[in-house]
Amino acid sequence: MPNNDQKNLLDVKNLKTHFFLNNGQILRAVDGISFSLKKGECLGIVGESGSGKSVTSRSILNCVESPGKIVDGEILYEGRNLLTMSEKELRKIRGSDISLIFQNPTTALDPLQKIGDQFFETLKAHSSYNNTVIKEKVLETIKSLGFEKPEVIYESYPCDFSPGYIQRIMIALAILCKPKIVIADEPTTTLGVTIQSQILSMLDRLRTELGTSIIMITHDFGVIAQVSTKVMVMYGGQCMEYGPKKDLFLEPKHPYTIGLIRSVPLIEARTIKKLYTIPGSPPEMINLPSGCVFASRCEYVGKKCLTEKPPLKKLNEERYCSCHYPVEFNTRDEIII
Amino acid sequence: MKNMRTTIGSFIVLVFCLSLVLSSVVWAAPKGELKIGIAQDLVGNWDPTQHTVVTMLQVEPTYFDFLVKVNIDGDLEPMLATSWENIDPLTWEFKIRESVKFHNGSLLTSADVKSAIEYASSAKNPSSAWLPGEIKGKIVDDYTIRLITDKPAASLLYSLSMIPITNKEWVNNPEKFAETPNGTGPFKFVKFERDTLHLEANMDYWQGPPNLEKVQFQYIIDPSARLYLVKTGQIQIAGRLLSEQIPIIESDPNVVLEKNPIVEQMWLWFKCKKSPFKDNPTLRRAFAYAIDRAGITKYIMYEQAKESNSLLVPGVFGYAPASNMPSYNVEKAKELLAQAGYPNGQGLPPLKLMVAVGAWPKCKEYGEYIVENLQDIGIPIELFTVEIGRLGAICFDEEPEDYDLQITGWNPTGLEPDLFLRALFYSKPGRLSNIDVPEIDQTLDKELNILDLAKREQVIQNETIPTIVDYMPGLPLFQTVELKAVRQEVKGFKLLPSTVYDLHGVYLAD
Amino acid sequence: MNLDTNIDNNTLLKKDNINFKGKLSRWYRFLLTNKGIFFGSLITFIVIFCVVFAPLVTTYDPLKQDITKRLTPPMWQDGGSIEHILGTDSMGRDLLTRIIYGGRFSLLLGLTSVLIALMVGTLFGLITGYYGGFLENILMRIVDIQLGFPFIILVVIILSIAEPTFWVLSALFSLLLWPGYARVVRSILLSEKSAAYVLAAKSLGASDFRIIIIYIARNIIPSMLLMSTMDIATIIITEAMLGFVGLGTPPPAPTWGNIMADGKNYISTAWWVITFPGVAIWITLFGINLFGDNLQQFVNPKLRKKY
Amino acid sequence: MKQIIIKRLIIGLFVILVVTMLTFALLQLFPGDPAKMIAPWAGEETLIEIRKSFGLDSPFHIQVLKFYQDALKGDFGESFFYREEVRTLLFSYFPRTIYLTLGALLMALVISIPLGVLSALNRDSFIDRIVLFISITSQSLPNFWLALMFILFFAVKLGLFPAGGYGSWQHLFLPSFALACTLIATFIRSIRSMMIDVLEQDFIKASEARGIPRLYIIKKGLRNTFVPLLTLFTMQLGYMLGGAVVIEFIFNYPGIGLLAMQAVLRRDYPLIQGLVVLISTVFIILNLLVDLSYTYLDPRIRKEEL
């Protein structure tokens, strides 16, 4: 388990969130996730659809949709466990200490309300300033992110701007109350490449200049490569591999990470040849196999993989991998042709 | 002999009225407001000659007076005309009561009577239906006038009890007349708010001011609504209720049930100008015998109807039970049916009985019962229901394709026999049954020309009615009995056979 | 689209539908699991059964009068008899029989008018929705006019021109209902017209006719089904209302409205004449609405219970 | 904004024109003769006289032309039966029906909004089942039956309210409550389903994630359901007018519905025509108001329209 020295801003220990379906079955969306986040760090959580990355983000703020419930684990934010907090206390944290950015900008804002009012009500919920001061602070935050005419933005409606522009406004909204952690749940999936780079560079500046730590959730390896400092690869609701970005990309240990990296199309590829693909399809979340959850699709599968669930082994100071037979792989010769 | 008794009777009644009048003068000033719920709504035009709507005729006596009045026993009584005599078969001379003021203060003179009567009798105005023809008025002096009819009319006196005397200015100015009536009646017109007529006491009424300060006639379409309003005290009198509601009225201590047989009779009319009834009185009589009229009155109409055994109703001049009126006898009906050429119904085309829904109470129910009675003796007949507007349009047609028989009521609100016999059975207008038999016309003309009341009564009872019944153009089903719910605190309220409201003597006990 | 939360769709259903085959299975399974639909359809089925097989359920003739047994109270009250379970009406006819035969009339009326309105409305909706342009303007104006015309005046005039037989009434009610269907179908058309599967069908060479009938019509059926169950309820009540005001079907034919209109005046003495038809309407509509309401969940995935 | 109003008014005028033409055609087919309604037992020559005074003797097209000329001047002729200006008749009867329908609408909203929101918030719980039961029952019970029960119970037995007629607000309470019942059913169900839709949208989850208090979120949800609710009301309006007739009949409440029925039964042609014009104009104006409120309330539509 990662060391728990006080410096960690957020410490998640053995988080389990299960969905209790009305036909009796239990869907283990998140089955024992642990990670930690320091100030100014960006943790990239990458995984395919159905791997439980979104549910993790919702669990941190303890607003999982029904019938999902957090069944086990601790979420320590500055030493306080978010799961045991009362709804009132939790509401103080949400939005002011930890804020969330959604995936689809077109539906992230209330269509009938002015953008300024939506900022206003957020700040009002978390501070006791009087109205004029709140308005000034809102305009100031908007200006700080490089928007030219904050007054115009304040008075206009979400439908007046393009999706890319709205997503940047959402970032301003997220940092309105100076949060320590910003969780971005696939912020750029619906946007084009050039707009994506604007969003990512803005998030990156937040981290470097303001020191807010970021949790970036995505299925796109490129985004992870550009933004994150630490990476956690998720599959079937469990953490496959966890470590600093550079080490993980250069020497991936877990067969699933290796498979993913190799199947990413390279912009530098010279000739047209078939891509490496991971055989099979994503796992059944209802009744996960007993052994390693990736066993059925793994090239390096061994005896133990089928019977015993691999523990999260600590390879060195910051590297963890849950595989019985970690693989020695060097992406350098694979990528640089 | 009968004649002598009526004059003495009327004399006693006169004394009684005078005493009442005197006593009312002594009585305290008029107070309290009487609200009456009526079943049909009022027409917005107050010129009495412009309509023949029953509800208006019932309400007009509260703000109009007439030359002569029909009292509770159905006899004529002087009103605005103190006395009258018959100079020759065509002219009648009337003495007009003096010092009678109109609501606008002008004095009543024979000129007013002349203009009112001539205006009412002109063919242009609907009210001419009540009069035997054009009437000319000749002024003798300010308070005597001679009315000349174009042909001898025994029915003139009774008809005059339905023609209100209006101010001559109003008569020459119909627009003004339509806005507000100007009569000499016990109450004055205040305003009319669509469904409610507001009247107030006429302080200088010639018989002394009425006991009530204000009167309100409010139109309420639904009988159960009327009943509940009288129970909660929002209105004091509710008219035209149903027999089923009697237990509710009787169970409520502060509401009294008033039963009052009125001049309205429900008829079953045969279309005498359309086959198979054309020239076939035996077939019509066969139908008459097949209908269980007693059952209808007893089981369906319950308290709301009275057996009727003549073409007229009790209270109307010349009424007497008709000897040859058929009663419920299935064998006789079958026998007559065979005689008429249709042994137990073979050969009869499919017939239709027309009934208007929503006009007369329970018309639908006894319509169904009659259809079943006729079907029992093999007559192929069906019920055909229409709404009142459509019935009104086609009930007089001589050869209607939609129906062969119809159930329609007749309520002339007057007690003159010719308003029944002549209006219904004379060939020329030939209204509902379109009967056209010279023999009936002769007896009708005969009784019209007899000016002597006793002789006229004798001819009506022994000749006119029996002949008409033989030809059976229409079968009187029953006489309507109007059920009214009157609150305890209403005193002195009289129910007249002609259903008009005489509110002069009414007062509210506190 | 959020890639992550479509766990429910493929993982959940892929598992257990391998043994069920074809479309029917889905309906069948849904009907059993959803309590609302089950009870709703049960009640409606019982009502329809009684109404259709009326001669079996009661031996009396609804039109047979028996004056002497007028207004006898229901069985359990004193004076009531086992012959007339629910008592008799003002003309001595058995109330239960008249309610059942009345039900037959009202339900049939509801069904036929809804069907007519459905057909006319869908046709209108399909044409205006798919082709748009000039034709759409005219047809939409006709819908406006239809909605603009005060219904009550139209009813009274028509019911006095034509004798209120069954077909006249159902024509009248479908006149009232069809604009609603036209509008719904048109809105579905507008949204479906540019859907991806229509583009694919067009590129395969499918004709407009085929796209409308085979492709888009299938998506209309569920919401049409939902609307028609609701409308049957409205028609039954409106017909009862007309009967109540004396405009509906002519006597002696029993309809729920007529029976109640008769009973209105005896409300204090013979309360059962007006109460039991009201209860009959309540039970039937309760069944229909329960069925329609829960059907909505099946039709509208958003309302469907997620897990 | 102005363009929408002008466009709608033009269409509205066109609709009124067609509707009045339709009424004229229908009245021609209409059996029954107005003159006979005034003087049923009068002789034939008096009837001809009356028809002439009503202007019915002139040929059809002249009557139509005359009607439209007068209508432009705002004069809808004189009612045959009431012998009064149709205009004054309508102005005195119409407000009463407005009070009735507005009262019913208000009552329906006051009852159905809390219930709808409650059942949407705790879906498929016990409360949800009760609310659905109430909504289905209120739709299944015929409103005239309810009206009678109200009179019997509240007015006659308890004497709380007058049993009918028109006067102060007490007269209004029972009839509008009876009329509101059918509205309650549709409102509850639509508010519930719309509320469920809105609460599942991203911006609601986002505001929760921003720590906005629950009350504000419900307020947001309601504002988003209000716009579609408006359309629902106009759809119900046509039905309400029809439904109002029975309520007016039972409560003896003299409104437009009762007047319309009597006008037709009594073949009062100018009054019928006046009513048709009035009701269709009201309907068109209300539709316009609802659409305007759309553009006012929903910025997305306003952006497209202008």
Next chain:
Amino acid sequence: MEQSLLKIQELKKYFPIRKGLFKKQIGIAKVVDDISFNIGKGEVVGLIGESGAGKSILLQTIALLRQPTEGKVVFNGQDLADCSKKELKKIRKQMQLIPQDHQNSLHPRMTIREILKEPLKIHGIGSKDEKERKARELLELVELESNYLNRFPHQLSGGQKQRVAIARALALRPELILCDEPVSALDVSIQAQILNLFMDLQKQFGLSYLFVAQDLAVLRQISYHILVLYLGKFIEIGLDGIIYENPLHPYTKTFLDASPSIKKNIYEGERIPITWGDVPTPLDPPAGCAFHPRCNQAIEICQKVEPKLEKVNEKHFVACHRVNE
């Protein structure tokens, strides 16, 4: 190039912008403006452009689902404009479109069996059991088990739906398939499987593709020739992958820089490039060169004159004033 399979000449598709009372036309949105290119037999041409550039409209106009305002679409030497309805239907057998929104490109209420049988039913090919056999064959072609025939689209995952869409497109043995962003919304592993499937099918049936994507890395895997579309116009055309080696137009350069790649971001540790400005809309296009508001090398002329597409060399065309300085 031998006789090209598809030739597009000055294709234009304009949409009138209507406003106000009688929907008066107050402007024209030039969504597709003067497009010319051609595709040879068995050739794969990649088309790159951001959302709002008009990619889908262009594809639909080529497939004649929308009437072009101007210009010609020539398929197999035949100008589609002057074909009769029947001929057009025959041509549709050879040219297929796979629509963009793959989540609902399959009819929600049809089983996969019905969806696969539709193309045969429309053109009336084969008897009942031939259709059944063909359906099973198509499923094997796209590597799906045959028991999927009874399923409904909502019971399939994103990848599986896309496979069925491809199978449907192959039903009539087309020569050209227009693919509108077939892989853009899929997971990495699924995306790789679908791309490989496209490549296998291309080899097996000698198909030619017009492959549209938002990600240059994906296009690199499947096609040599790249067309860069910006606001309805081609701003750069590079054959045989020349775009990646030597991008000329500033937009293509920014696009390449902004595209994330493991090599660049991990090894060389480059910072994320700063780009600014928003995607323009055809409703009010910027004057002169459409890219000038966002271009860091924009000069005075760029704001006034719209650059034409000039030939740099055999394999490279570009529309930018600053190129030949």
